Amino acid sequence: MEIAIKTNVLATNDQLAAQNKDIFHRAGITALNIMGSPGAGKTTLLERTLERLKGQLRVGVIEGDIYTAKDAERIEAHGVPVYQINTGGACHLDAQMVQKALPHFNLAQLDLMVIENVGNLVCPVEFSLGEEYKVVVLSIIEGDDKPLKYPLIFKESTAAVLNKMDLLDFCDVNLVNLKRDILSINPEIKIFEVSSRQQTGLEQWVEWLHTIGKKSG
Amino acid sequence: MHEMSLMASIFDILTRHLEDYPGVTVKKVTLRIGSLTNAVPEALEFCFSAFAQGTVVEGAQLEIIQVPIKIKCRECQQESEPVEFHFRCPGCGSLAVDVTQGRELALESMEVE
Numbered sequence: 001m002e003i004a005i006k007t008n009v010l011a012t013n014d015q016l017a018a019q020n021k022d023i024f025h026r027a028g029i030t031a032l033n034i035m036g037s038p039g040a041g042k043t044t045l046l047e048r049t050l051e052r053l054k055g056q057l058r059v060g061v062i063e064g065d066i067y068t069a070k071d072a073e074r075i076e077a078h079g080v081p082v083y084q085i086n087t088g089g090a091c092h093l094d095a096q097m098v099q100k101a102l103p104h105f106n107l108a109q110l111d112l113m114v115i116e117n118v119g120n121l122v123c124p125v126e127f128s129l130g131e132e133y134k135v136v137v138l139s140i141i142e143g144d145d146k147p148l149k150y151p152l153i154f155k156e157s158t159a160a161v162l163n164k165m166d167l168l169d170f171c172d173v174n175l176v177n178l179k180r181d182i183l184s185i186n187p188e189i190k191i192f193e194v195s196s197r198q199q200t201g202l203e204q205w206v207e208w209l210h211t212i213g214k215k216s217g
Numbered sequence: 218m219h220e221m222s223l224m225a226s227i228f229d230i231l232t233r234h235l236e237d238y239p240g241v242t243v244k245k246v247t248l249r250i251g252s253l254t255n256a257v258p259e260a261l262e263f264c265f266s267a268f269a270q271g272t273v274v275e276g277a278q279l280e281i282i283q284v285p286i287k288i289k290c291r292e293c294q295q296e297s298e299p300v301e302f303h304f305r306c307p308g309c310g311s312l313a314v315d316v317t318q319g320r321e322l323a324l325e326s327m328e329v330e
Binding site: 001002003004005011012013091094123125126127147148150151155184185186187 | 218219221222223226227229230231234238241248253254255256301302303304305312313316322323324325326327328329330
């Protein structure tokens with residue numbers, strides 16, 4: 001006997017994500033889900049960003065990490081509220097983990113919630129967290145073949161931050177092809193070319209955060 | 218390896234449905250997986266066997282129907298399948314296209330005896 005089920009496998013996660021989205025919306029918070037490979041520079045970008053947003057946007061940070069609190073400790077040093085989620089082996093954050101993190105914040109006091117996902121270019125993008133925008137951080141030294149190898153993360157992201165631009169001359173990466181492929185997957189994506197280490201190109205990125213952070217605030 | 222999480226959700230849904238059919242064993246489970254998702258069929262099969270062990274699903278066949286990506290042009294309404302993830306209308310060249318198919322991660326059906 002065949003039994004039709006026809007159910008979205010991610011239905012439960014999507015339902016919890018919708019609840020999170022509602023919580024963010026009612027608190028007037030814009031939530032970002034920052035994704036990228038391990039070592040792409042997500043945390044360093046976030047640190048340089050927090051320095052620039054200080055006194056202008058009130059930011060909270062949820063750090064996703066498999067086991068450690070190393071990233072959360074770096075963020076905490078910038079004096080912003082931060083909560084560490086340890087996934088205990090899981091390669092991505094899901095909506096339930098984020099929902100459990102939210103009571104640890106005074107949401108009324110925040111404009112922007114930055115959720116730094118587990119370092120991974122594949123899995124996190126499948127799991128909505130209730131964020132308004134997904135952002136992919138790709139360090140250029142990862143190679144210009146990455147967009148076509150991992151198209152979904154570029155398709156679903158509103159912005160792509162190309163980090164470690166200071167290393168462009170030291171690697172065989174064709175920046176023109178890299179950007180062309182990103183735009184062919186997602187013509188509407190915003191691309192920011194930055195070096196978090198050299199602190200270049202961060203102005204446009206921070207300006208964009210101001211635009212989206214104020215929209216609902 | 219988020220296929221483990223996906224399979225956990227699949228077995229939650231299966232278990233809920235199986236409550237209505239006490240005493241049956243599952244012969245086949247059918248999934249619809251879009252080509253734009255990051256779910257790898259081989260990984261899904263591996264996770265399926267792991268979750269099925271010791272349950273009424275053990276030994277069941279896992280059928281995966283791959284759903285190709287389709288896009289629809291917002292300008293000329295033409296539907297097409299993108300080549301190598303180039304999301305551009307082959308008819309009018311417009312970049313204003315919507316993905317209409319290829320993001321499926323669905324538990325379609327099960328066959329029980």
